[in-house]
Amino acid sequence: QVQLQESGPGLVKPSETLSLTCTVSGGSIRTYYWSWLRQSPGKGLEWIGHVYSSGSTEYNPSLKSRVTISLDMPKNQFSLKVRSVTAADTAVYYCARGRMSCSGGSCYERFDPWGQGTLVTVSS
């Protein structure tokens, strides 16, 4: 049974870079998509982006200019970096496995399972 666990600093200063790591156990990151999502009171649930096992990435257009997601195969981990953070980036950050279902030439991603989440506060 695949399990995911987020780790990283809980407090980041404005204008700095938020960095989180997701450790995957019970399965390999060499298959599936691996996503980051966040949840804040003001904006609800938001998909940040994902990385495929090949290393290819896709990001939410609203965050694309500030975000990088990457894989660390030997450690079975994937990571998130959000640059130039502001208070609006304060949220609970989740990592999750993305599973695709395809039909009629279109593919749709669902997230299962999720990590327990980690609160990141942006404040000086």
Added chain:
Amino acid sequence: QSVLTQPPSVSGAPGQRVTISCTGSRSNIGAGHDVHWYQQLPGTAPKLLIYDNNNRPSGVPDRFSGSKSGSSASLAIIGLQAEDEADYYCQSYDSSLSGSNVFGTGTKVTVL
């Protein structure tokens, strides 16, 4: 800002049926994109409840069912139980601009 709209709250007595709507537009649900549903119990991470509009993952009780029509989707809970008190979110894909996975605004289900 969420592009899928859900009612903020719904409630029902144990054993009753409740439904949660998820209203989108021509660039997401109305474009034929599949809808998934998640349950978030207090203090926990979201959990996949329904995928591809009407499929239940292994272990999800059959009192949960999903449907989709036009630009909207619905989650029904038939035979509401106390442990169903949680927040529920729909998710789909939006093909406007560069495209992205998008979530609903969320619905709090209260068991009376």
